[in-house]
Amino acid sequence: MCGNDACGEGAVLAGCRFYAGYPITPQNELTAYMAKRMNETGRVFIQAESELAAINMVFGAAAAGMRAMTSSSSPGISLKQEGISYMVGCELPCVVVNVQRGGPGLGNIAPSQGDYFQSVKGGGHGDYKLIVLAPSSVQELLDYTFLAFDLADKYRNPALILGDGLLGQMMEPIQIDSGIQPKFIDKPWALTGCKGRGPNIIKSLYLGDGVLEEHNKKLQEKFILMKESEVRAETFHTKDSEIVLVAYGSVARIAKAAMEMARSRGKKCGMIRPITLWPFPDKAIEEACNAARKFLVVEMSAGQMLEDVRLAVNGRAKVDFYGRMGGGVPTETEIFQRIEAMA
Amino acid sequence: MRPKNRKTKKRKNYPAIKQSNDTTTVLFSQPASLYAVENHYCAGCGHGIVHRLVCEAIDEFGIRERVIAVAPVGCAVIAYDYWNFDVTEAAHGRTPAVATGIKRVRPNNIVFTYQGDGDLAAIGTAEIIHAANRGENITIIFVNNGVYGMTGGQMAPTTLAGQRTATTIHGRSLRREGYPIKILEMLAVLPGTKYLERVSVHSAHEVLRAKRAISKAFKMQIDNKGFSMVEVLSMCPTYWDMTPIQAADRIKNEVSTFYPLGVIKSC
Ligand SMILES: Cc1ncc(C[n+]2csc(CCOP(=O)(O)OP(=O)(O)O)c2C)c(N)n1
Ligand code: SF4
Numbered sequence: 001m002c003g004n005d006a007c008g009e010g011a012v013l014a015g016c017r018f019y020a021g022y023p024i025t026p027q028n029e030l031t032a033y034m035a036k037r038m039n040e041t042g043r044v045f046i047q048a049e050s051e052l053a054a055i056n057m058v059f060g061a062a063a064a065g066m067r068a069m070t071s072s073s074s075p076g077i078s079l080k081q082e083g084i085s086y087m088v089g090c091e092l093p094c095v096v097v098n099v100q101r102g103g104p105g106l107g108n109i110a111p112s113q114g115d116y117f118q119s120v121k122g123g124g125h126g127d128y129k130l131i132v133l134a135p136s137s138v139q140e141l142l143d144y145t146f147l148a149f150d151l152a153d154k155y156r157n158p159a160l161i162l163g164d165g166l167l168g169q170m171m172e173p174i175q176i177d178s179g180i181q182p183k184f185i186d187k188p189w190a191l192t193g194c195k196g197r198g199p200n201i202i203k204s205l206y207l208g209d210g211v212l213e214e215h216n217k218k219l220q221e222k223f224i225l226m227k228e229s230e231v232r233a234e235t236f237h238t239k240d241s242e243i244v245l246v247a248y249g250s251v252a253r254i255a256k257a258a259m260e261m262a263r264s265r266g267k268k269c270g271m272i273r274p275i276t277l278w279p280f281p282d283k284a285i286e287e288a289c290n291a292a293r294k295f296l297v298v299e300m301s302a303g304q305m306l307e308d309v310r311l312a313v314n315g316r317a318k319v320d321f322y323g324r325m326g327g328g329v330p331t332e333t334e335i336f337q338r339i340e341a342m343a
Numbered sequence: 344m345r346p347k348n349r350k351t352k353k354r355k356n357y358p359a360i361k362q363s364n365d366t367t368t369v370l371f372s373q374p375a376s377l378y379a380v381e382n383h384y385c386a387g388c389g390h391g392i393v394h395r396l397v398c399e400a401i402d403e404f405g406i407r408e409r410v411i412a413v414a415p416v417g418c419a420v421i422a423y424d425y426w427n428f429d430v431t432e433a434a435h436g437r438t439p440a441v442a443t444g445i446k447r448v449r450p451n452n453i454v455f456t457y458q459g460d461g462d463l464a465a466i467g468t469a470e471i472i473h474a475a476n477r478g479e480n481i482t483i484i485f486v487n488n489g490v491y492g493m494t495g496g497q498m499a500p501t502t503l504a505g506q507r508t509a510t511t512i513h514g515r516s517l518r519r520e521g522y523p524i525k526i527l528e529m530l531a532v533l534p535g536t537k538y539l540e541r542v543s544v545h546s547a548h549e550v551l552r553a554k555r556a557i558s559k560a561f562k563m564q565i566d567n568k569g570f571s572m573v574e575v576l577s578m579c580p581t582y583w584d585m586t587p588i589q590a591a592d593r594i595k596n597e598v599s600t601f602y603p604l605g606v607i608k609s610c
Binding site: 017020037044046048050052053056059060061063064065066068083086090160191192195196200201202203204207254 | 409413423429441446
């Protein structure tokens with residue numbers, strides 16, 4: 001199965017009842033997969049007139065209490081930012097998938113990680129955060145999409161799957177049915193018609209003096225809770241490594257191969273793979289600082305996650321960077337050479 | 344909308360006044376769907392009338408508990424402070440997309456949008472055209488007052504030629520700003536649209552006709568007939584720089600000659 005299809009199947013397994021999307025490469029397989037599977041399973045698929053419409057249809061379905069998803073690639077995700085901001089403000093859960101491609105602008109259709117800032121620092125207007133999950137295999141695209149629905153519902157907040165063109169297009173064997181059931185929760189706030197209760201209102205507008213500040217405080221409390229409970233990362237040999245690589249998504253797989261190459265040549269090299277890009281695994285990095293002298297951040301960008309690594313390291317070690325942009329993919333050898341140069 | 348320091352009175356859930364016994368006939372009562380509160384609209388504004396007509400129609404069909412409304416960004420942004428049923432906000436112009444999402448997952452609910460002419464005919468043109476073209480079984484209440492009320496009376500796509508607004512201080516120039524848009528006539532060519540009517544609220548007579556049109560639009564949805572939309576020509580005395588009476592006369596003499604009243608399409 002290809003990554004895009006696996007992502008779609010994860011959504012189907014999670015009980016996604018509504019999907020709206022708009023074609024864009026390299027995520028087209030996902031929209032096509034949803035068109036097929038949502039119809040087969042008696043759920044709703046809409047090819048929207050734009051990404052703006054797609055995210056707002058998802059807004060509607062989510063407001064009506066249903067699990068809903070939209071997907072796109074970088075330029076389309078830019079258009080969704082308004083809707084995402086509204087959904088955070090209105091406390092509506094949904095899953096957004098970004099199969100990143102090269103930018104800025106129309107860029108190209110090659111894999112990229114240039115949307116890290118957009119994903120973890122806000123992207124749209126206002127003070128807000130999304131839970132951002134970064135799968136690094138086809139299996140994880142399925143598993144984390146499934147998980148994203150539970151997390152979105154739990155916090156009443158959108159969750160983002162940050163993939164890239166490489167992951168989306170890649171074929172790998174996967175296990176589809178893990179036997180895990182989605183965690184459906186009651187949504188007494190949802191719009192269902194006010195039979196037997198007072199009206200429900202979904203809104204992000206708070207006009208009274210100080211009322212919006214209170215609303216923001218409530219949102220920030222949720223973000224703190226997410227930080228405390230939802231950090232996910234994978235670490236390799238970080239207890240005794242002098243050089244620690246930090247990479248996520250598809251690049252993490254290449255970086256891991258480079259780490260193994262370095263270790264087979266006797267270098268004390270480890271790696272941290274953030275799985276949640278927000279909340280960021282600061283602690284894993286802080287702990288690695290006990291042994292590490294140097295970090296090497298590897299990304300398909302000009303150095304975006306690099307800033308979060310630097311913040312977590314907080315001067316206790318040197319932080320180097322190796323990145324490729326505009327569709328360039330770092331190779332194992334390139335990373336290994338960087339490790340050698342640092343050692 | 345005037346500066347927002349006029350506070351809306353705390354909402355009370357008044358039931359409809361039902362005093363009909365053998366000797367009295369109720370001619371007029373508070374709709375159960377409409378809270379009996381003071382609203383924030385300017386004197387002579389059409390929004391309050393349209394709110395009431397929508398609520399009366401909803402009550403008459405007995406669908407209050409099935410309704411899910413989508414409020415716009417515009418002067419009617421806080422319509423949920425007046426409506427006694429489920430309401431969501433929507434980003435400016437995305438209103439029909441939000442309604443689409445709701446109706447598709449809850450086909451048994453009655454879903455309507457309430458939109459101004461900036462919301463629907465400018466920033467939200469793509470959303471309204473495609474919701475109409477898909478033939479979504481939703482109802483659109485389109486309040487055309489020819490200006491952007493909320494943001495201070497700027498030109499809307501519906502502003503008449505020569506009309507002075509905050510952004511067309513010497514009057515709308517057709518050469519510079521283009522022509523006023525007749526949205527219903529545009530939508531009428533789409534097979535997905537089933538009922539389109541233009542009405543006005545500038546006189547008691549027209550208000551009654553507006554009410555019938557709004558009821559018909561909801562009935563279309565209740566009967567699963569598809570996309571229905573009512574355009575209501577509405578007064579904005581504040582940004583037309585007129586008294587309420589002058590504003591009502593302007594619709595009669597000027598606005599409704601450009602935007603003809605009546606059924607544009609019914610099938
Ligand atoms: C994306 C975005 N752009 C602009 C605005 C500012 N804005 C608020 S209401 C409005 C126009 C409202 O005019 P209309 O839809 O005609 O409704 P009215 O106030 O006249 O009832 C605008 C431009 C906004 N809220 N969001
Ligand atoms: S539409 Fe015009 S009259 Fe009505 S509330 Fe807004 S500004 Fe006032």
